[in-house]
Amino acid sequence: xxxxKIDTRLWSSKARNLSPYVPGEQPQHDDLCxxxxxxxxxxxxPKVGEAITKVLAQQADDLRLYPAPESxxxxxxxxxxxxxxxxxxxxxxGSDEVLALVFASFFLKERPILAPDISYSFYPVYANTFGxxxxxxxxxxxxxxxxxxxxxxxxxxxxxNPNAPTGLLLSLADIRKLAGEHSNSVIVIxxxxxxxxxxxxxxxxxxxxxVSLINEFxxxxxxxxxxxxxxxxxxxxxxxxxxxxxxxxxxxxxNSFNSYPLDxxxxxxxxxxxxxxxxxxxxxxxxxxxxxxxxxxxxALGYDVLPxxxxxxxxxxxxxxxxxxxxxxxxxGIIVRHFDKPRINEYLRITIxxxxxxxxxxxxxxxxxxxxxxxxS
Ligand SMILES: *Cc1c(COP(=O)(O)O)cnc(C)c1O
Numbered sequence: 382x383x384x385x386k387i388d389t390r391l392w393s394s395k396a397r398n399l400s401p402y403v404p405g406e407q408p409q410h411d412d413l414c415x416x417x418x419x420x421x422x423x424x425x426x427p428k429v430g431e432a433i434t435k436v437l438a439q440q441a442d443d444l445r446l447y448p449a450p451e452s453x454x455x456x457x458x459x460x461x462x463x464x465x466x467x468x469x470x471x472x473x474x475g476s477d478e479v480l481a482l483v484f485a486s487f488f489l490k491e492r493p494i495l496a497p498d499i500s501y502s503f504y505p506v507y508a509n510t511f512g513x514x515x516x517x518x519x520x521x522x523x524x525x526x527x528x529x530x531x532x533x534x535x536x537x538x539x540x541x542n543p544n545a546p547t548g549l550l551l552s553l554a555d556i557r558k559l560a561g562e563h564s565n566s567v568i569v570i571x572x573x574x575x576x577x578x579x580x581x582x583x584x585x586x587x588x589x590x591x592v593s594l595i596n597e598f599x600x601x602x603x604x605x606x607x608x609x610x611x612x613x614x615x616x617x618x619x620x621x622x623x624x625x626x627x628x629x630x631x632x633x634x635x636n637s638f639n640s641y642p643l644d645x646x647x648x649x650x651x652x653x654x655x656x657x658x659x660x661x662x663x664x665x666x667x668x669x670x671x672x673x674x675x676x677x678x679x680x681a682l683g684y685d686v687l688p689x690x691x692x693x694x695x696x697x698x699x700x701x702x703x704x705x706x707x708x709x710x711x712x713x714g715i716i717v718r719h720f721d722k723p724r725i726n727e728y729l730r731i732t733i734x735x736x737x738x739x740x741x742x743x744x745x746x747x748x749x750x751x752x753x754x755x756x757x758s
Contacts, residue, residue: 476619548689
């Protein structure tokens with residue numbers, strides 16, 4: 382529909398002033414190599430489909446009835462996974478919805494919230510939606526996050542860890558520092574990619590997830606999702622972990638908006654995914670191994686690749702001509718993400734794909750470089 386046909390006269394001023402998030406494109410194309418939205422290239426556990434089929438086959442307890450509004454079974458399984466109490470766990474329709482409820486529950490206050498200037502682009506959208514002032518804190522020169530830069534009055538801090546699109550990981554020591562220094566603010570750590578993170582050998586921490594700090598800090602809230610590491614972006618399941626008080630606020634907000642954010646199929650599928658531990662471990666290791674090999678291949682082609690802890694790499698061609706590279710790849714049906722934004726416009730964000738997809742990508746990049754070499758000589 383063309384924009385000129387839209388009549389906004391009946392809209393509220395709220396609807397008129399929204400600036401919605403634009404997801405990475407989902408083009409329809411037979412032979413597409415889609416490396417632009419950080420979906421998992423591998424299917425979810427087969428147990429997920431079995432569990433969903435079982436719900437559909439049940440006559441007595443079928444889709445005629447409403448689902449469990451508080452998703453007790455799923456929250457119990459998540460609590461067991463992290464050795465928490467069920468009242469420290471919240472679930473929602475994707476972590477995007479959980480994050481929206483987080484903004485509404487904790488950030489509608491006088492003071493601004495803080496987030497890195499280069500991070501998940503949905504944070505400024507939520508801030509705008511709810512009329513919350515968001516102050517962007519610049520990343521350091523090497524794209525890392527320094528807790529010292531956040532030492533200013535705020536009602537909250539939102540940080541993606543690993544960060545997107547850089548893939549860099551903030552240490553638990555730094556998260557401890559943030560939570561400890563801002564005891565009157567809610568610190569939100571968005572761990573959409575945490576299952577792909579690994580500590581370097583010799584690191585002081587034995588874990589990467591801030592869920593391990595929940596019992597230490599009442600003001601720490603950690604969000605995660607089934608969309609990336611569990612290959613279930615289409616099922617829409619996200620969660621938050623925090624003190625019982627923070628979770629109660631989220632539950633109140635949810636029940637003032639939509640009491641049934643997770644349908645029966647999503648609850649059953651998510652449960653099955655959690656219970657299939659062996660599949661999960663094997664699947665995430667596969668993505669981590671492919672990240673290692675893709676990083677090596679891109680480096681060999683002269684790319685500068687940031688050390689990624691996520692299921693994508695952030696890479697700069699040696700001449701910085703990232704947008705041209707993205708265009709040439711697109712002509713061949715290979716879609717990667719380029720952000721036309723200062724400081725990162727010389728980089729490409731490339732989602733980890735299958736070995737065949739990596740081969741196609743690398744061959745295209747080699748061909749591109751061969752052309753460039755001929756033009757130079
Ligand atoms: C993908 C992503 C999300 C959203 O995940 P959903 O659960 O699919 O809504 C949230 N935060 C970051 C940083 C992401 O990359």
